């Protein structure tokens with residue numbers, strides 16, 4: 001099976017005196033339909049790796065291919081366009097825009113991509129909310145929702161433009177066990193039923209156990225994969 | 227287009243959440259634009275009024291029988307192109323009238339919308355009883371002169387036409403008539419150095435302060451009358467010219483002078499000092515109103531730069547979603563634009579109210595009620611709106627650039 005995202009010798013060094021190495025020597029490949037967890041002790045570079053894979057940060061060495069495209073020489077606008085159309089991010093803190101309702105938060109990436117007309121965009125956003133069992137929250141702003149609801153709105157927003165790759169950074173880190181399990185089930189469905197690649201940084205053993213594959217990190221490198 | 231609408235809607239949301247600052251910034255722009263309009267309406271209005279008076283006070287161009295440069299000397303004429311130069315010659319003051327004035331008048335009349343009025347001016351002494359007054363008398367053809375100057379409008383009594391219907395008709399200033407102790411219909415004696423003495427009848431009076439050229443010592447008679455009074459039959463020494471576009475007077479004057487070699491003075495040349503004064507006044511005015519608009523845009527700078535500082539997290543979110551740096555810059559510039567547009571609309575309203583108030587003020591001037599001349603043309607509105615928009619874009623662009631430079635990874639790391 002062809003890979004969706006593939007890294008070779010990926011490294012990120014923060015310039016400075018002395019320079020700080022966040023990650024180095026990363027080789028990995030993730031195929032569509034796979035749910036991969038990234039685990040390891042605090043400060044080992046999991047988030048740093050995720051920012052590189054999500055084209056939010058630029059590697060200082062190595063190669064990073066996405067869907068057959070070399071992302072390293074891409075300019076800022078091309079990377080932004082790729083994030084918009086193909087990537088979905090879910091962070092530990094919900095990271096919704098506070099002034100906008102749940103529905104509007106989901107509409108923002110859809111409208112920015114501009115492929116759907118106004119009515120179709122609304123229909124799509126409502127479908128995503130329904131899939132997350134959030135229809136009743138559609139017109140609420142984030143401050144009037146529970147933590148679990150917010151995180152599911154954030155997932156719905158990450159899925160707004162039907163991304164090929166979903167990246168999570170401790171998406172269950174702030175949730176209780178019931179809400180965590182829901183998020184895990186959603187992530188499994190994203191990979192196994194919808195054929196997306198899912199890469200999820202986590203401390204939660206339940207999340208790690210639910211993944212198809214676990215990447216163990218230590219000191220900025222990959223220790224083992226199982 | 228959709229992208230612009232989206233960026234605008236995000237900008238609107240940001241502003242809606244900082245109402246107080248938004249109101250202050252909008253009010254600043256509104257007051258700036260309002261006063262810009264009021265001040266420039268006053269300044270431009272009074273200037274236009276003044277220039278109109280300058281233009282109308284006399285013909286747009288006056289061709290007189292003077293020459294500015296000496297006529298070519300025989301030595302130079304004899305050797306055209308030769309190394310001959312004659313120094314020290316002054317143009318001879320030839321007060322013998324304009325030769326070939328008929329051709330000059332025909333040339334002017336052939337230009338679309340232009341009229342030429344030939345006249346003769348000379349000095350006479352008016353005598354009534356023991357009183358004597360000097361008078362610069364101008365002989366005109368009333369039918370033609372009426373098209374060239376606004377003499378008719380400045381008459382308090384009588385008419386230009388009355389010069390033709392009355393034998394020996396004379397129009398003088400009210401002040402002069404009072405000094406001589408005469409009134410409409412009275413007869414005065416007029417003597418000139420070269421001619422004889424004749425009796426003239428007052429058939430018109432210029433209103434107080436409205437004599438041609440601002441001098442109460444100028445009077446009008448029929449051209450024939452002036453010619454025989456001053457002993458210069460068939461002579462014309464002055465041609466008043468009115469043209470369609472008064473602002474082309476300088477060009478036309480140059481052309482006439484080049485062709486006929488008589489001095490042709492445009493109204494601009496005549497009033498050069500005043501026009502320089504107006505230019506200085508304009509520079510001062512636009513400096514002051516630009517400063518007002520610039521200060522108004524400080525409010526916009528404050529709002530936008532605070533928004534950028536507060537919204538660093540949102541900036542990171544939008545960037546991770548896939549908004550480009552240009553998008554982020556656009557959002558914050560749009561905030562400045564929204565503030566400016568609302569402020570400009572309010573400012574237009576304020577400006578209209580101020581103009582209404584200024585326009586309703588009444589000033590009694592020599593018995594007549596005068597209103598302040600105001601310029602209410604859309605040009606001023608466009609200028610005020612355009613200038614504040616430009617200021618606003620610049621004021622918002624400075625902090626917006628910072629928004630675009632926010633590195634989302636820095637924010638995400640800090641929050642996680």
Ligand SMILES: Nc1ncnc2c1ncn2[C@@H]1O[C@H](COP(=O)(O)OP(=O)(O)OP(=O)(O)O)[C@@H](O)[C@H]1O
Pocket residue numbers: 014020021022041042043044045046047048049639642
């Ligand atoms: N700006 C920075 N300057 C210096 N060191 C930094 C900077 N940012 C991150 N680091 C270091 O880089 C390393 C990797 O950080 P990263 O956030 O990727 O770890 P992590 O595995 O996600 O940790 P956690 O599980 O706590 O989120 C850490 O040791 C951190 O101290």
Ligand SMILES: [Mg+2]
Pocket residue numbers: 046047048169642
């Ligand atoms: Mg982390």
